[in-house]
Amino acid sequence: MGKTITQKIFDTHVKDEPFPGTKVLSIDVVLCHEITTPIAIADLMARGKDRVFDASKIKAVIDHVTPPKDSKSATQAKMLRDWATRNNIVDFFDIGYNGVCHALFPEKGFIRPGYTVIMGDSHTCTHGAFGAFAAGVGTTDLEVGILKGVCAFRPPQTIRIDVAGKLAAGVFAKDVILEVIRTLTVNGATDRVIEFHGQVIDAMTMDERMTLCNMAVEAGATSGLCMPDAETVDYLWPFVCGQYKNDRAEALADFRKWHSDPDAVYDKRIAIDVTALEPVATVGYKPDQVKKLRELFDVRIDQVYIGSCTNGRLSDLRIAASIVKGTRLAKGVRGIVSPATPKIFEEAMLEGIIKTFMDAGYCVTNPTCGACLGMSNGVLAEGEVCASTTNRNFFGRMGKGGMVHLMSPASAAASGIAGKLADPREYL
Amino acid sequence: MKTFGGPVLFLDRSDINTDEIIPAKYLNEVTKEALGPHLLEDLKLPGFEPKAPSLGNCRVVATRANFGCGSSREHAPWALEVNGITVVIAESFARIFRQNMFNCGMMAIELPADDINGLFSACDPASTMCDVDFHEETLIFSWGKGKSKSVRFALNPFDAALVEAGGWVEFADARY
Ligand code: SF4
Numbered sequence: 001m002g003k004t005i006t007q008k009i010f011d012t013h014v015k016d017e018p019f020p021g022t023k024v025l026s027i028d029v030v031l032c033h034e035i036t037t038p039i040a041i042a043d044l045m046a047r048g049k050d051r052v053f054d055a056s057k058i059k060a061v062i063d064h065v066t067p068p069k070d071s072k073s074a075t076q077a078k079m080l081r082d083w084a085t086r087n088n089i090v091d092f093f094d095i096g097y098n099g100v101c102h103a104l105f106p107e108k109g110f111i112r113p114g115y116t117v118i119m120g121d122s123h124t125c126t127h128g129a130f131g132a133f134a135a136g137v138g139t140t141d142l143e144v145g146i147l148k149g150v151c152a153f154r155p156p157q158t159i160r161i162d163v164a165g166k167l168a169a170g171v172f173a174k175d176v177i178l179e180v181i182r183t184l185t186v187n188g189a190t191d192r193v194i195e196f197h198g199q200v201i202d203a204m205t206m207d208e209r210m211t212l213c214n215m216a217v218e219a220g221a222t223s224g225l226c227m228p229d230a231e232t233v234d235y236l237w238p239f240v241c242g243q244y245k246n247d248r249a250e251a252l253a254d255f256r257k258w259h260s261d262p263d264a265v266y267d268k269r270i271a272i273d274v275t276a277l278e279p280v281a282t283v284g285y286k287p288d289q290v291k292k293l294r295e296l297f298d299v300r301i302d303q304v305y306i307g308s309c310t311n312g313r314l315s316d317l318r319i320a321a322s323i324v325k326g327t328r329l330a331k332g333v334r335g336i337v338s339p340a341t342p343k344i345f346e347e348a349m350l351e352g353i354i355k356t357f358m359d360a361g362y363c364v365t366n367p368t369c370g371a372c373l374g375m376s377n378g379v380l381a382e383g384e385v386c387a388s389t390t391n392r393n394f395f396g397r398m399g400k401g402g403m404v405h406l407m408s409p410a411s412a413a414a415s416g417i418a419g420k421l422a423d424p425r426e427y428l
Numbered sequence: 429m430k431t432f433g434g435p436v437l438f439l440d441r442s443d444i445n446t447d448e449i450i451p452a453k454y455l456n457e458v459t460k461e462a463l464g465p466h467l468l469e470d471l472k473l474p475g476f477e478p479k480a481p482s483l484g485n486c487r488v489v490a491t492r493a494n495f496g497c498g499s500s501r502e503h504a505p506w507a508l509e510v511n512g513i514t515v516v517i518a519e520s521f522a523r524i525f526r527q528n529m530f531n532c533g534m535m536a537i538e539l540p541a542d543d544i545n546g547l548f549s550a551c552d553p554a555s556t557m558c559d560v561d562f563h564e565e566t567l568i569f570s571w572g573k574g575k576s577k578s579v580r581f582a583l584n585p586f587d588a589a590l591v592e593a594g595g596w597v598e599f600a601d602a603r604y
Pocket of ligand 1: 064100101102121123308309310368369372373390391
């Protein structure tokens with residue numbers, strides 16, 4: 001009987017099985033940010049255990065509220081910074097070098113196929129795009145991860161999604177994942193991982209695969225995974241070429257160890273043909289409430305937000321800028337762009353993308369989570385509506401009483417021009 | 429081991445998410461206690477008043493499916509904990525929330541839909557108490573004048589061990 005990629009990763013990382021059905025895995029990378037880590041740090045200190053299992057396997061960033069907006073956020077940042085210094089954590093990213101965790105850490109080459117990755121952040125599933133088992137955890141799991149390098153899981157079953165067909169112009173990875181969440185519902189994949197397969201996924205860039213895997217948790221999934229392939233090798237090449245003596249074929253063969261076997265057993269298989277898929281957006285306070293943009297008339301918006309770990313990467317900004325170019329935001333609409341990392345910001349600047357947004361009336365912020373979780377940089381007022389490229393539309397998420405419509409960068413850009421929710425195909 | 433049981437707060441809705449349990453704007457707090465006053469602050473539910481003094485007496489939450497979906501914030505269980513709520517009973521939980529509860533030595537008890545429906549239709553939400561017998565894995569609900577109902581639950585051995593150890597840090601530190 002074949003194995004799924006998740007079973008292979010579990011088998012190679014099991015350290016203990018304290019009870020049947022519970023596997024304690026050794027963790028390859030523990031990722032940290034300033035919101036969920038400080039309380040773990042404080043607890044470790046209170047227990048007299050202010051140490052880390054392996055400083056080289058811990059990566060930390062200040063990303064959610066940066067630069068700090070008040071003394072409390074400054075204190076959180078300071079706790080993380082001081083801890084990183086005390087514990088010799090070299091890969092710590094402070095202001096000037098910081099960006100949204102799930103964009104920054106892959107960009108630095110920290111995530112590899114076959115890895116186990118945890119972070120005190122639910123969108124850690126993003127890193128499954130590299131063929132890693134990457135799970136969001138709470139602060140206690142994070143604390144034990146920092147101290148011992150282990151984390152306990154019930155081995156998840158796998159839902160396999162085969163995506164066939166061809167994406168039409170104006171339809172993107174974001175539309176695919178929203179369609180998947182609509183199909184699965186918000187708890188359709190709870191305690192499961194989702195594997196993405198098929199020609200559409202094979203043709204996707206790593207940026208697109210990250211967008212896809214990023215929202216797996218919106219269907220309740222522990223992780224979303226793609227099979228590592230030549231695209232994965234290309235993305236990671238600057239970081240792994242030495243290890244494979246400049247032989248890409250060897251890297252590819254090694255990465256392919258982390259593929260699910262053809263006869264692997266799945267909990268469920270879903271086949272989707274995306275050829276007829278149209279641009280979509282969420283319409284309520286749950287990410288599975290998804291409708292075609294074409295059918296949403298006169299939903300007026302107050303703000304456009306382009307950024308986040310879902311869609312704040314260079315390719316996202318490029319697509320949005322191609323629509324924004326030469327236009328202006330509709331009267332009464334505010335636009336905010338948050339490039340997800342300094343590198344993305346710099347490249348967007350060199351390509352003229354930043355200027356395109358500014359010419360259209362957008363405010364461009366430093367890399368940060370900002371408005372995505374309503375903690376800074378673009379919070380909505382009561383009753384306001386935002387066309388957003390983020391991943392969560394919960395009531396109050398971007399500010400108390402606000403409404404967030406989730407969509408692709410192209411759709412958000414088009415909506416900014418129209419002043420209401422708009423189908424990007426009319427603006428291509 | 430923590431203490432479990434007491435007056436029950438019924439939240440009659442599925443998919444109550446972590447932003448509703450504790451809004452993100454309070455995530456800049458660095459102590460658990462500071463979360464206390466903001467528990468369920470953004471939850472919109474007919475008849476539910478987040479600031480009602482009675483909320484402070486509750487020790488158990490009973491709710492529907494997929495409780496705790498959304499973010500990984502352990503602030504959600506902490507906000508419950510600092511308000512004295514150490515048990516949540518639901519048809520199902522989001523994975524991270526569920527694990528966070530047991531990691532803190534608290535209980536996220538899953539019951540079949542029939543049992544949950546039975547509780548919501550039988551119990552008087554204003555006066556229900558729940559006694560938790562951890563070792564017998566039994567919940568005894570009582571309300572009104574002498575009405576009661578007992579329901580069996582099952583914890584997997586790992587979750588039970590976390591409750592007995594007081595949480596995952598205690599368990600892991602003794603073992604790894
Ligand atoms: S961008 Fe939003 S969803 Fe992503 S890590 Fe930051 S707050 Fe979370």
